[in-house]
Amino acid sequence: xxxSQYFRYDGEHCSEEKPQRxxxxxxxxxxxxxxxxxxxxxxxxxxxxIVILTQFENYNAIFSGALTSLxxxxxxxAASFIxxxxxxxxxxxxxxxxxxxxxxxxxxxxxxxxxxxxxxETESPNGxxxxxxxxxxxxxxxxxxxxxxxxxALYILSLGAxxxxxxxxxxxxxxxxxxxxVASIIVSVRVVAKATTLVQSRISVLxxxxxxxxxxxxxxxxxxxxxxxxxxxxxxxxxxxxxALYNAFATGLQTLANNFTxxxxxxxAFLGGIVAIAAGAINDTAPISSVYAFGMxxxxxxxxxxxxPSYFASTVGGSKKxxxxxxxxxxxxxxxxxxxxxxxxxxxxxxxxxxxEKPVIDGVSTVIPAGKVTAIVGAxxxxxxxxxxxxxxxxxxxxxxxxIGEADAKSVSLQAWRARIGVVSQSPAxxxxxxxxxxxxxTDREISDSEWDAVIAASNLSSVLAAHAGGxxxxxxxxxxxxxxxxxxxxxxxxxxxxxxxxxxxxxxTANLDPKTEAEVKDGLHNLMQNRTVVEIAHSASAIKDADxxxxxxxxRIAASGTPExxxxxxxxxxxLQQKA
Ligand SMILES: Nc1ncnc2c1ncn2[C@@H]1O[C@H](COP(=O)(O)OP(=O)(O)OP(=O)(O)O)[C@@H](O)[C@H]1O
Ligand SMILES: [Mg+2]
Numbered sequence: 001x002x003x004s005q006y007f008r009y010d011g012e013h014c015s016e017e018k019p020q021r022x023x024x025x026x027x028x029x030x031x032x033x034x035x036x037x038x039x040x041x042x043x044x045x046x047x048x049x050i051v052i053l054t055q056f057e058n059y060n061a062i063f064s065g066a067l068t069s070l071x072x073x074x075x076x077x078a079a080s081f082i083x084x085x086x087x088x089x090x091x092x093x094x095x096x097x098x099x100x101x102x103x104x105x106x107x108x109x110x111x112x113x114x115x116x117x118x119x120x121e122t123e124s125p126n127g128x129x130x131x132x133x134x135x136x137x138x139x140x141x142x143x144x145x146x147x148x149x150x151x152x153a154l155y156i157l158s159l160g161a162x163x164x165x166x167x168x169x170x171x172x173x174x175x176x177x178x179x180x181x182v183a184s185i186i187v188s189v190r191v192v193a194k195a196t197t198l199v200q201s202r203i204s205v206l207x208x209x210x211x212x213x214x215x216x217x218x219x220x221x222x223x224x225x226x227x228x229x230x231x232x233x234x235x236x237x238x239x240x241x242x243x244a245l246y247n248a249f250a251t252g253l254q255t256l257a258n259n260f261t262x263x264x265x266x267x268x269a270f271l272g273g274i275v276a277i278a279a280g281a282i283n284d285t286a287p288i289s290s291v292y293a294f295g296m297x298x299x300x301x302x303x304x305x306x307x308x309p310s311y312f313a314s315t316v317g318g319s320k321k322x323x324x325x326x327x328x329x330x331x332x333x334x335x336x337x338x339x340x341x342x343x344x345x346x347x348x349x350x351x352x353x354x355x356x357e358k359p360v361i362d363g364v365s366t367v368i369p370a371g372k373v374t375a376i377v378g379a380x381x382x383x384x385x386x387x388x389x390x391x392x393x394x395x396x397x398x399x400x401x402x403x404i405g406e407a408d409a410k411s412v413s414l415q416a417w418r419a420r421i422g423v424v425s426q427s428p429a430x431x432x433x434x435x436x437x438x439x440x441x442x443t444d445r446e447i448s449d450s451e452w453d454a455v456i457a458a459s460n461l462s463s464v465l466a467a468h469a470g471g472x473x474x475x476x477x478x479x480x481x482x483x484x485x486x487x488x489x490x491x492x493x494x495x496x497x498x499x500x501x502x503x504x505x506x507x508x509x510t511a512n513l514d515p516k517t518e519a520e521v522k523d524g525l526h527n528l529m530q531n532r533t534v535v536e537i538a539h540s541a542s543a544i545k546d547a548d549x550x551x552x553x554x555x556x557r558i559a560a561s562g563t564p565e566x567x568x569x570x571x572x573x574x575x576x577l578q579q580k581a
Contacts, residue, residue, distance in 0.1 A: 378552055459493040460521070460524040
């Protein structure tokens with residue numbers, strides 16, 4: 001089960017795989033649970049229920065006309081006041097629940113960021129994140145469910161004590177007809193639970209849609225596709241609207257079912273009372289009031305019980321889903337040996353790899369010589385970027401082996417391995433923040449002024465910094481917005497320079513740039529490539545003209561390899577590439 005499968009979005013629907021069972025305890029392991037607050041909150045909640053129950057006796061005393069003294073009124077007012085104080089005190093429970101959600105949220109992100117890359121293959125990150133932020137809310141629900149159960153237990157206990165003995169005929173009516181009421185409440189509760197799930201899934205679909213559209217808003221405009229974007233949005237909003245309508249009906253039905261029980265309670269008390277008075281069994285209204293008060297307490301209990309299943313359906317279900325994510329295996333970045341200081345050739349021996357079932361790298365054996373520039377060329381989809389990711393161990397090999405010098409990928413820790421490798425790809429990963437923070441991303445050490453100066457000069461960044469107020473401290477937006485493609489690329493080059501890796505992977509680092517910008521970026525790249533093992537993935541002959549060695553990939557296999565001069569003679573693909581230049 002992959003993490004992303006929980007959030008699969010196909011442009012119309014979000015599917016949710018059924019989570020595995022029995023993992024609830026994982027959710028709270030290592031999360032600080034504010035037990036004291038929770039217990040105090042629970043005591044207050046239970047106390048509040050007691051006060052509510054005493055109120056029925058006060059109503060009873062007031063309504064039965066036995067107001068020879070003002071005591072029931074004072075008691076009613078005092079109880080009401082206490083109730084208000086207790087309701088306010090429920091803020092303690094809320095604080096406790098928010099604390100739990102916060103703890104789970106932290107734990108969840110810590111987990112997600114450590115999941116292997118293969119878990120993220122198919123999904124839009126925005127869609128996933130909207131789910132993650134809302135799903136974390138579920139973590140608190142089982143605790144509130146426990147408090148609700150405590151209250152229910154109390155209602156049930158007090159019901160037994162409060163059952164009126166004087167009007168058995170009314171009680172019989174009451175019990176029988178309440179069974180009907182329970183049935184109607186069950187139905188309404190089910191409908192409400194279904195409506196809630198429906199609304200949640202529709203919201204999820206909408207969020208996915210908007211995040212995708214907003215991320216590509218430039219392209220939407222460039223394609224004159226505003227109308228299409230609006231139509232699709234309208235369609236999804238319509239389905240969201242239908243879900244909301246269904247939800248409104250469901251809530252209405254639930255209100256009706258609840259009110260139905262009131263009608264039953266009143267009718268039974270009155271009917272039972274009328275029958276009893278006519279038969280001369282009673283001669284005042286007190287027993288009638290007590291049937292009424294009992295009915296109200298019974299109704300309170302039933303509603304509390306009946307809403308519990310829907311509570312569990314959405315909350316415990318959500319919690320389980322969270323817990324399942326939390327049990328997914330993490331990438332272990334720290335276990336394993338250190339990298340020897342001395343680097344060496346990168347060697348693949350009979351390496352295989354598949355993203356899903358389809359093999360993408362199919363028995364590759366090759367040597368990428370240390371300290372040289374090796375170009376990897378090949379048609380789209382031939383597996384070039386995949387080779388780059390395998391070198392960086394973003395994915396484990398399916399079979400075969402990978403070595404850097406004497407170091408075997410199987411025995412060196414991921415952290416130590418990746419520390420030796422720098423990547424500059426087609427689209428640099430920039431984050432909201434200053435240019436400085438973007439450049440030193442991934443570097444923990446102090447950087448001296450002279451080192452900054454050297455990096456800026458070598459990555460050809462001076463003109464970029466001059467063009468942006470604040471220079472290194474200029475703040476860029478999410479994904480580096482505010483910087484042009486070439487500027488972003490130079491920031492990425494400066495970042496790789498600070499990292500100073502022994503192995504540098506360039507995955508079409510200049511592919512998106514116009515010739516003038518490419519020339520500016522190339523200077524920086526050229527400086528970056530000095531004294532490293534360089535793996536350069538390229539489409540054009542010009543990009544590989546400086547290569548010492550070339551590997552031609554074809555459908556995940558090595559079609560040819562050798563020096564450019566050798567390939568000029570032997571590889572048809574290489575010859576064609578040269579002709580296009
Ligand atoms: N995340 C992924 N999940 C599933 N399949 C993938 C994934 N990434 C790539 N592939 C598939 O693996 C194959 C190799 O992809 P890769 O990105 O390595 O090709 P490439 O040689 O870099 O192509 P290009 O020149 O277009 O960049 C392709 O068939 C592609 O469809
Ligand atoms: Mg590629």
